[in-house]
Amino acid sequence: MKGLLFKDLYTIKMQSTFLLLIVFLGAFLTYSNGNAGFLIVILGITIPVNAIAFDERANWDKYALTMPISRKDLTISKYVLALVVLVLGTLLSSGFMFFIHKGDPAANLAMIGGSFLFGMLLISLLLPLCFKLGTEKARLFLIIIVFGVVGIGTFILSNDRLASFSPAEASLYTVVGVIAAAIILIFIASMLLSLRIMEKKEIV
Amino acid sequence: MEHAISMTGVEKHYQDFKLDNLSFTLPAGTIMGLIGENGAGKSTTIKLILDLISRDKGEVQVLGQPNRALPKPLREHIGVVLEECTFPDTLTAHHINKILKNIFQTWNEDQFHAYIQRFQVPAQKKVKELSRGMKMKLSIAAALSHDSKLLILDEATSGLDPIVRDEMLDVFLDFMKDETHSILMSSHILSDLEKVSDYIAFMHRGKLLFCEEKDALLDRYGVLKCAKEDLDRLNPSIIKGVRQHQFGAEALVDRDALKGTWTVERATIEDIMIFFAKENGR
Structure with missing residues (x-):
């Protein structure tokens, strides 16, 4: 597992120009728009998906499975990578929010937390598709998934609906808690689904 | 452990290809050359041995254990070189050393560097x-730098x-000095296999036509050159x-069973492969 993560981190390090560009863009947009949350989402999606794409190009899985590495290790390592990137993205984005944007700390935390969960939801939906269809096709689904999730989210949170739903602060925490728990469950379910997919996959 | 690899009645069906009732054993301490035309099923066989693809029938044992769910400590002893280089192409040998060090418990860093050099x-x-x-040399260095007892080489020397x-053949022969070590290698370069193999397995259109000791094969068969009528x-x-041409014919014959005075030349593995493939309908 450690070796697999090392490999992913080395290949990511080799795309450092791309990453620096995103970070600079992030810093700039935080300054101009006051939003650094998208950084978590972009990094959280592109890095794990790119890591799988690199493996595909090199036919790495085929080789890895001849070593003391199981299909389970291959699958779980990508979920671990996703979590690592989400956490690092969150730290970076928090830094930008508190040092570049400043503003209301509570609002900042809400935005960062929301972005983290959004990134986690998207990668949970994407990874099984990557394992099943390959990253090429899964990337096409990315657009549908993003529009779907954003559409449903906006529909639920649209103004008139929110007007009729004005919870006390305590129950607002409950709602947030329920959403967070649901997304964590989706993440776990996604991992179980990917494990099933990889267990049956013919590695050619 | 008597056998490094044993396959019994293995079948794999695809829409347009069938690997049929494949059985052979690679005795420990020997080198087996796997030969056959493109698409004969050599790579499919290797993938089945490594459990990369699922079989429809039969049993496969590697290093004395069923190949499905081969325990990790046993996998330390299998070195594999695949047809294509499977390292991510942005990495260097230096990175590969660090990665494999964290995958193989038996990884020998000094040995890897020595091979690279x-x-x-x-x-x-x-x-x-x-x-x-x-x-390919990088892949071979990696396969030899952990505690490999079985090398599986798929077209490792082509190119x-x-x-x-x-x-590389010398390196493989060096590896074989330990008599528990074994090699299964597929190649189109038959002269290489003729140099090092103890056994030759010939696959043709998804079937194993023969799997025999190389020396016995070379002793048994000869190429007879004669007029067409003589056949x-x-x-x-x-x-x-039989191979016919303008000036006569050539036939692969069983030397011991041939009576009379004929001019029979020594057959190479390549001769044997080509004649067998012709006879079995190319």
């Missing part, structure tokens, strides 16, 4: 900047020049294949 693979160059020959190929005077059962 001996094979003259530039350690700081990215995989994508290496020539095909260098990539290498004759001098380097000869050097009719021979007992058909001793003729394993």
